[in-house]
Amino acid sequence: MNRHLISAGDLTRDDALLILDTADELARISDRPIKKLPTLRGRTVVNLFFEDSTRTRISFEAAAKRLSADVINFSAKGSSVAKGESLKDTALTLEAMGADAVIVRHSASGAPQRLAGWVRGTVVNAGDGAHEHPTQALLDAFTIRRHFGRSSGPPAGPEAARTGTAGSALDGLRVTIVGDVLHSRVARSNVLLLHTLGADVTLVAPPTLLPVAVGSWPCSVSYDFDAALPKSDVVMMLRVQQERMNAAYFPSVREYSRRYGLDVARMAQLPDQAIVMHPGPMNRGVEIAARVADSARSTIVEQVANGVSVRMAVLYLLLGGAEAES
């Protein structure tokens, strides 16, 4: 495995499975009354967030703390960054403080990769611009795997999956990702990772919200949500950003919602075993109806819980795992 996690495309199938299997084991610890492991004691993990994202930051913070790492939260707002400090100077500062891992969220695509060139520690991409969000894809894959135990026979429910998923991938599972693919780092990472794990991914969006060269991606593309529904084991809804709503990507929020929103009627078109996912935060009533978000098919809350386990696995393997081997 690489020293950094910048893109889901950096992960081989074996890398990805190792992370998911490790997350499975670590998830069991979350069920214990004392949730802490000593693995990263004495290591320093910096949460470097240039963009507000309380949920992702908290998830990484919880993951690092459960592995006993020292966590420093560095938010760009109100810091020297707000006074014009460059990304490079911030990197050199973290370097001087001896950060073993830097978890970075940035509005500019590629910022984690630039950072990785300036620090000795491990860089984990916690979302960069419209580029990638690899730990989100990992937690999504983890969630899907838990719901579709792939060890034997037809898909089983979550309880059966809990026991029999280790080492299994997502071969042949049909995942439909719906929404603003053009600006979505979640979509990019998911397409790459789910493809690596053997799933058949279909992107559904209005043509305005797809990259012009999406044909070169390892997935199918459709403009017709209704046609894709009966052929979906997983439907993943993407958030529609507020700033897209007035930029002629679609005529109106209502029209978007009618054509690409997941409401109860559409949910009824899904196969029985299908699940509904959303990376959050949701626009209830826009891309997903409240009744769908709160339905039994929805894994949205579960995704949040799984996020901590998967991020523990990533930190463990990138920091602790390497240490243990050497």
Next chain:
Amino acid sequence: MTGTWLIRGARPLGGGPADIVIKDGLIDRLGGTAGPAGAQVIGAEGLIALPGLVDLHTHLREPGREDAETVETGTRAAALGGFTAVHAMANTDPVADTAGVVEQIWRLGRQAGHCDVHPVGAVTVGLGGKQLAELGAMADSAARVRVFSDDGRCVSDAVLMRRALEYVKAFDGVIAQHAQEPRLTDGAQLNEGEMSGRLGLAGWPAVAEEAIIARDCLLAAHVGSALHVCHVSTAGSVEIIRWAKGKGWRVTAEVTPHHLLLTDSLAASYDPVYKVNPPLRTAADVEALRQGLADGTIDCVATDHAPHPVEDKETEWDTAAFGMTGLETALRVVQQAMVDTGLLDWAGVADRMSRRPAAIGRLPGPAGTLGAGQPASLALYDAAARDVVDPATHASRSRNSPFAGMELPGRVVATFRRGVPTVLDGKLA
């Protein structure tokens, strides 16, 4: 300083060896054997002799951004690249939109003395795209401006572009357009295609360039004026220009060295040294540009030398400045992309890097050829040399060369401007 020089054994335009005698600023003789008495001798056996190169598109940054480049450092870089004349783009601070500013730049060029500096005048006041600058005053000034451009910005208003094209006919001017439809490129970062989609960078679609070029060709034809298209970067643009030229319209075009060699796949590193406007395109575009330059659809190579200080490039991609240095590597890149591939011979290089840009720039005198009786502006070039580009050795004040670390052929050994050496043995004379 204009002594007598005997250049021994050089190959004019890559042909057979011939001694060149320079006297009183002119090429006194080409060929023959007996050297003149008292001449300084340069052993140039095997070196290619080219007419002094002319750049239609250089950012010298002075006045305003002397931290990036000055007329002094930029013209040093030019001379070291084999250039004897450069056109200084107007997007300085203050903008070169008045006779006063263009004369200041012209004078700074005369003082620096490393190569001729021909200021380009802005088309619109402050590059604002609203009101024509005093084009006539700049044309009549000591700087004799003939090329006008808002480069860095597109004259996107069709009426304003039409008026500019019409107006400069009065003094044989040319409008050099930075073809970029602004609405289609709002926030654009990288060629729109596979790479921009993968990297999550806002796309700069080819159509934003091609649509403006098509419109401007039609406008130039309608008013019977001269259009020059800056830094053509797409295969579609080459086709449109080929079509316009086929109609007999007065359209000329340039391509940069970097667009002849590099592709958008380099952006995968997110290193903004590869960030430029127009952006690096695909391998198919590179191939079409090379073909267009070879068949004459694209008239000339122009560097778009765009120096930037380290702090404007050592950042996230989105916030970094657009632009690349190019004066000191241009001829070497052209050798790699055009000569070593068999697309152009050295006479062709002389045509595309000296004769044609001089003609487009309306430069007086027979710049662009080598012949007895002409001003002795020439470059001696060792096409057999090779080394790895190291921007730290460049005379430009900036270091943002996209060719850093690449091995390129060639070395400029000497440059003469009107009989005076500006570069000897690869160093400033």
